[in-house]
Amino acid sequence: MESMVDAVVVGAGHNGLVAANLLVDAGWDVVVLEGTPHIGGAVRSAEVTAPGYLSDLCSAFYPLTPLSPAIRHLALGDHGLEWTHAPAVLAHLLEDGRAAVLSRDLDATAASLDSFAKGDGDRWRSLYREWLTVVDDLIPAMLTPFPPVRAAARLLTRNSVADTVRLARRFVLPTRLFGDRTFGGDGARVLIAGLALHTDLSPDGSASAGYGWLLGMLGQQVGFPVPVGGAQKITDALASRLLANGGAIETNALVTSVVVGNGTALGVRLADGRAIRARRAVLADVPAPTLYRTLVGAGHLPERLLDDLDLFQWDDATLKVDWALSAPVPWINPDVATAGTVHLGADVDGLTRYSTDITLGRTPHDPFLLVGQMNTSDPGRSPAGTESLWAYTHLPHRDRWDPAEIAAHAERIEDVLERHAPGFRSLVVGRYVAGPPQLEEKNLSxxxxxxxxxxxxxxxxxxxxxxPGLGRADTPVDRLYLASASAHPGGGVHGAPGANAARAALARHRPVLGGAYGSLVRSLNRAIYG
Known part of the structure; x- marks a missing residue:
């Protein structure tokens, strides 16, 4: 059986739903096909630890979301999305019990950093003043297709060439170098280094300073907000908006291939035998290797692209543990109790050792933890007086994971928490462990x-x-667009890959200029891939 729509979106992660919303706004007939029973991808919530305890299954804090042009345009507040904050944004707790605390109150952040080294508070203030002069243009420059001509031009207009060039250098510096040369104490240094490890970059890796500085400044300006009622509320709002405007979503609708004819995406085939034709576009919210190697296939792609895929590198594997606690975490430092996000387990040198272990394929004996205290932001996540808590850490990639190794590492995670919060284990009334195999089983992306x-x-x-390519959502297959975090600008819940894909599809079909756009993209792809 075959049906037809203007556009098929493969995958109902947040990027796929953002793309579908933008296409529906333009008057397109759109269907989103999700292979699992649930929409949302990595933006979902469920009770997995104990009844009455709500856990975010993957992403939980959203510093980029409020400033993202794609998300702001959708006005998701009209569809039930409401944000809330913890009293403090982030605390990095060191082994000696000291904590560097990031707060939306600039004076509070400065005071915490000054407790490690006098003057670091003023140094942080200086960075933040600089941030405020560039953020309105920097965020669009980061999240729009490459090259970001308009946003970059505005940056150069508002700031000198010298300042802009030095800002660019900061983005490629290692965190250790940036921290050592900028701050006098361990507090600010470890705060930036820990934030960089929200990615897979070590303190000594190029560009780690850029990510650490970016997240630190976002935390200072907008905090790490969370949706009232769980991450699922972002997904629910995106879906509500899409359906209200005429879009369609199908779950348990696994796409097995993109149909390509004469170099053009014509539609998709599903596991249930159906075919859906796409008059205008196929947008894929799936990882790049999955799109090219599995859904499209080598026969429709340039050899150079396939060779380039051999060098594609995944970010680190992840192990996440959720807990239901009978009471709040008994931290050795009470300042940590007010933070939504907590970093545990290492100073800067320890973070380097942790990252080196992963690079060398070793399971870290002393894992660095990124911890979420959800009730500090949203008390309704669990019964009054209790806590819905989670932590994740990174692991090296493996072809096969032994369940016993996953279980042992979950115990190491609890050891770290017990060391920083004696009595933690006695509060656990429920636990859910998701190692790399379990995360992939629930979400193939x-x-x-x-x-x-x-x-x-x-x-x-x-x-x-x-x-290597255009830095855009367009692919070597005409009318096929990559709309996932594998595309520029990458991971995070900001919707930019989905928005960029939707806008590329709309540009391809713009009256008069659409044909010229398609010809230009094909010419550039021939120049890159042969």
């Missing part, structure tokens, strides 16, 4: 637990993401 669609390394960013 989280390949071996990689949560960002590919490494954040500089060798796979901008026009090199996911492979």
């Amino acid at each position: 989280l390949v071996d637990g990689a949560i960002n669609g590919g490494t954040a390394g500089v060798h796979q960013q901008l026009f090199l993401r996911p492979v």
Whole structure:
């Protein structure tokens, strides 16, 4: 049986839903096909630890979402999305009990950093003043297709060439170098280094300073907000808006191939035997290797692209544990109790050892933890007086994971928590462990637990993401667009890959100029891939 729509979106992650919303706004007939029973991808919530305890199954805090042009345009507040904040944004707790605390209150952040080294508070203030002069143009420059001509021009207009060039250098510096040269104490240094490890970049890796600084400044400005009622509320709002405007969503609708004819995407085939034709576009919210190797196939792709895919690098594997606690975490430092996000387990040198273990394929003996105290932001996540808590850590990639190794590492995670919060284990009333195999089983886009669609390394960013190319959503197959975190600008819940894909599809079909756009893209692809 065959049906026809203007556009098929493969995958109902947040990027797929953003893309579908933008296409529906333009008057297109759109269907989103999701292979699992649930929409949302890595933006979902469920009770997995104990009744009455709500857990975010993957992403949980959203510093980029409020400033994302794609998300702001959709006005999701009209569809039930409401944001809330913890009293403090982030605390990095060191082994000696000291904590560097990031707060939306600039004076509070400065005071915390000054407690490590006098003057670091003023140094942080200086960075933040600089941030405020560039953020309105920097965020659009980061999230729009490469090259970001308009946003870059505005940056140069508002700032000197010298300042803009030095800002660009900061983005490629290692965190250790940036921290050592900028701050006098361990507090600010470890705060930035820990934030960089929200990616897969070590403190000594190029571009880690850029990510650490970016997240630190976002935390200072907008915090790490969470949706009231769980991450699922973002997905629900996107779906509600799409359906209200005439779009369609199908679950348990696994796409097995993209139909290509004469170099053009014509539609998709599903596991149930159906075919859906696409008059105008197919947008794929799936990882790049899945799209090219599985859904399209080598016969429709340039050999150079396939060779480039051999060098595609995933970000690190992930192990996540959720807990239901009978009471809040008994931290050794009470300042940590007010933070939504907590970093545990290492100073800067420890973070380097942890990253080195992963690079060398070793399971870290002393894992660095990124912890979420959800009730600090949203008390309704669990019964009054209790806590819905989670932590994740990174692992090396493996062809096969022994369940006993996953279980042992979950115990190491609890050891770290018990060391920083004596009595933690006695509060556990429920636990849910998701190692790399479990994360991928629930969401096929989280390949071996990689949560960002590919490494954040500089060798796979901008026009090199996911492979050397245009830095845009367009692919070598006409009317086929990559709309996932594997595309520029990468991971995070900001909707930019989906929005960029939708806008590329709309440009391809713009009256008069659409044909010229398609010809230009084909010419550039021939120049790149032969």
